[in-house]
Amino acid sequence: MTVPDTDIVSLALRDPRALPGWPLARWEALVRQARRANLLSRLAVLLDADGLLQSVPEAPRAHLDAARTVSQAQEEAVRREVAYVYQALAPTGAEIVLLKGAAYLFAGLPAARGRVFSDVDILVPGVALGQVEAALMLHGWATTHHDPYDQRYYRRWMHELPPMQHITRGTVLDVHHAILPTTARLKPDSAKLLAASRPLAGEPRLRVLAPADMVLHSATHLFFNEELGSGLRDLADLDSLLRHFGRQPGFWEQLAGRAREMDLTRPLYYALRYATRILRTPVPATALRAAEIGRPSPLLRRLMDVLYLRALRPDHPGAADRLTPLARHSLYVRAHWLRMPPVLLVYHLGVKAFRRESPGTA
Amino acid sequence: MIVADLPESELARRLGGAGLRLRTGPLVTEIRSRLLEIADGVRLHYRDHPAEEPGGFADFHVRLVLPRGPRRWLRPQVLFQFDGAPPFYPLPAAQAFPVLEWGLNWCVSSHCHQYLVVHAAVVERSGRALILPAPPGSGKSTLCAGLVSRGWRLLSDELTLIDPGSGHLVPLPRPISLKNASIEVIRRFAPGAVLGPTVQDTLKGSVAHMKAPVESVRRASEFARPRWMVLPRYEAGTPARLQPLSKGRAFMHLAESSFNYSLHGRRGFETLAQAIEACDCYEFAYGNLEEAVELYDRLATST
Numbered sequence: 131m132t133v134p135d136t137d138i139v140s141l142a143l144r145d146p147r148a149l150p151g152w153p154l155a156r157w158e159a160l161v162r163q164a165r166r167a168n169l170l171s172r173l174a175v176l177l178d179a180d181g182l183l184q185s186v187p188e189a190p191r192a193h194l195d196a197a198r199t200v201s202q203a204q205e206e207a208v209r210r211e212v213a214y215v216y217q218a219l220a221p222t223g224a225e226i227v228l229l230k231g232a233a234y235l236f237a238g239l240p241a242a243r244g245r246v247f248s249d250v251d252i253l254v255p256g257v258a259l260g261q262v263e264a265a266l267m268l269h270g271w272a273t274t275h276h277d278p279y280d281q282r283y284y285r286r287w288m289h290e291l292p293p294m295q296h297i298t299r300g301t302v303l304d305v306h307h308a309i310l311p312t313t314a315r316l317k318p319d320s321a322k323l324l325a326a327s328r329p330l331a332g333e334p335r336l337r338v339l340a341p342a343d344m345v346l347h348s349a350t351h352l353f354f355n356e357e358l359g360s361g362l363r364d365l366a367d368l369d370s371l372l373r374h375f376g377r378q379p380g381f382w383e384q385l386a387g388r389a390r391e392m393d394l395t396r397p398l399y400y401a402l403r404y405a406t407r408i409l410r411t412p413v414p415a416t417a418l419r420a421a422e423i424g425r426p427s428p429l430l431r432r433l434m435d436v437l438y439l440r441a442l443r444p445d446h447p448g449a450a451d452r453l454t455p456l457a458r459h460s461l462y463v464r465a466h467w468l469r470m471p472p473v474l475l476v477y478h479l480g481v482k483a484f485r486r487e488s489p490g491t492a
Numbered sequence: 493m494i495v496a497d498l499p500e501s502e503l504a505r506r507l508g509g510a511g512l513r514l515r516t517g518p519l520v521t522e523i524r525s526r527l528l529e530i531a532d533g534v535r536l537h538y539r540d541h542p543a544e545e546p547g548g549f550a551d552f553h554v555r556l557v558l559p560r561g562p563r564r565w566l567r568p569q570v571l572f573q574f575d576g577a578p579p580f581y582p583l584p585a586a587q588a589f590p591v592l593e594w595g596l597n598w599c600v601s602s603h604c605h606q607y608l609v610v611h612a613a614v615v616e617r618s619g620r621a622l623i624l625p626a627p628p629g630s631g632k633s634t635l636c637a638g639l640v641s642r643g644w645r646l647l648s649d650e651l652t653l654i655d656p657g658s659g660h661l662v663p664l665p666r667p668i669s670l671k672n673a674s675i676e677v678i679r680r681f682a683p684g685a686v687l688g689p690t691v692q693d694t695l696k697g698s699v700a701h702m703k704a705p706v707e708s709v710r711r712a713s714e715f716a717r718p719r720w721m722v723l724p725r726y727e728a729g730t731p732a733r734l735q736p737l738s739k740g741r742a743f744m745h746l747a748e749s750s751f752n753y754s755l756h757g758r759r760g761f762e763t764l765a766q767a768i769e770a771c772d773c774y775e776f777a778y779g780n781l782e783e784a785v786e787l788y789d790r791l792a793t794s795t
Contacts, residue, residue: 195605
């Protein structure tokens with residue numbers, strides 16, 4: 131079955147005020163795709179902010195309510211989890227920089243509202259990594275990947291420890307020491323990120339990245355990700371961050387410069403290009419021009435448009451066209467290509483190919 | 493329009509094509525499948541349920557398919573897909589109808605967080621509901637099937653939906669899943685009950701579904717209020733006996749049986765507390781269904 135509404139979720143995010151007037155069949159397509167994209171609760175929050183939630187027909191509204199109940203519970207869970215991590219790491223004296231969802235939440239940013247959270251992500255100085263891991267293990271977090279190859283993969287080449295799971299709560303913590311793998315082509319300097327990070331009010335040792343760095347990290351995460359199942363959600367994060375920080379004086383003026391300093395001009399270029407195109411994020415013309423330093427060649431840009439304009443839709447049959455599977459696959463390969471030098475990549479994919487993959491789950 | 497109004501060919505056309513839009517209580521599920529077991533099961537068990545026309549709103553989109561591969565010819569399997577993605581492993585194709593039922597339960601328990609969803613049977617008389625939370629093997633479904641064969645209205649055999657705002661119990665009448673010895677017990681107890689074929693060797697042993705009584709399906713939009721909460725336990729040879737259960741323990745049982753209590757936070761606590769407050773709570777052991785049903789008859793008329 132084909133639903134012609136391939137861009138229905140981005141349309142809804144751009145103009146939630148139009149939603150109450152939508153016919154039920156269109157709502158059905160929206161709920162299906164937004165559910166798959168983890169954006170139902172986001173839509174609920176946007177509608178609620180405009181006082182429009184009660185004008186939504188009852189049947190789809192039930193799904194918005196349900197999704198919001200989940201995201202509120204996750205928000206509480208993330209608050210608790212960060213408190214536990216904070217407590218566990220107190221003896222190390224290490225400063226903890228919250229990343230992604232947890233950062234948006236603790237910094238009180240609109241990007242956290244109605245967001246679906248999964249893991250907690252933190253960034254710590256590379257030198258403190260051993261101490262941090264030991265302290266977490268003492269407090270019940272255990273490594274999740276027991277295969278020696280996986281352990282080596284993370285510890286030698288990646289920018290994070292193997293994900294740690296708490297043995298009683300089951301929650302997952304990603305401990306990063308950088309925002310890109312050690313083996314990646316681009317080399318953003320973690321020391322600069324940590325140096326520019328900001329303390330959270332009333333929480334000594336708990337920090338978040340500076341606004342420009344938060345945007346650059348979000349962009350890097352999205353445009354280096356091999357799996358774009360939540361791609362549109364991540365783009366909605368970027369949209370929200372840009373709208374919020376864009377009102378602060380000086381933000382747009384320094385964004386491109388900071389990207390150059392961090393070796394992240396390419397991800398910034400893609401972030402602004404696709405946020406403005408897909409979600410109509412307001413970006414000043416001067417900032418767009420400044421971000422041109424990260425522009426790829428015209429041919430590559432056209433190719434990336436073909437790929438990202440498809441892969442950033444919800445991963446749902448109703449949002450797919452003939453080229454979507456190829457686009458997703460190509461970006462999967464691209465992400466690996468950018469993460470590792472060719473020889474290592476061939477080796478890594480070889481090992482993965484010979485291992486039994488987990489079954490096709492949801 | 494109810495399913496029974498659709499000619500057999502039209503039902504097959506919908507199931508095999510754009511989907512049958514089946515209403516169960518507040519929910520509409522679009523079901524697609526070319527499997528004969530599904531068409532037969534739907535025609536038998538859902539004949540009194542509304543079949544919605546396309547163009548409205550379906551809450552869930554499910555499909556049952558035979559996965560490709562050599563197994564398809566040797567030992568065919570059935571795969572349940574939720575909006576294109578399978579939440580479970582495939583199971584033997586003979587289990588297609590039970591797989592649909594388990595899949596529909598999963599749709600509700602993992603998405604319908606507008607309700608507090610409790611793993612419990614719930615039946616009603618005169619607007620007052622009896623909630624029966626219990627682990628598998630406790631005789632909950634047998635008791636539920638027995639009660640609805642004797643004048644109680646079925647709200648649900650598996651999923652008690654509590655509306656957090658009003659505290660109402662929302663009916664979701666669907667087939668009752670009977671296992672192993674209870675299949676024969678119900679055949680003898682209620683010769684008029686409509687039972688589907690027995691499917692052997694499922695994860696839960698032998699399974700047969702009993703059709704929801706037509707009256708329960710017709711009154712699916714009438715809410716009920718909690719009045720009794722009973723933890724049933726089948727024990728061969730035991731006389732039917734109600735023993736008072738403290739409200740605190742009853743609350744804990746209900747919370748532990750809930751799929752999404754933890755998601756609802758404070759509101760979830762208040763909703764459950766309000767439900768328990770309105771209930772007389774008991775533990776109940778029984779060894780004979782006839783005796784058990786008579787006891788609930790007296791309970792309903794005396795209190």
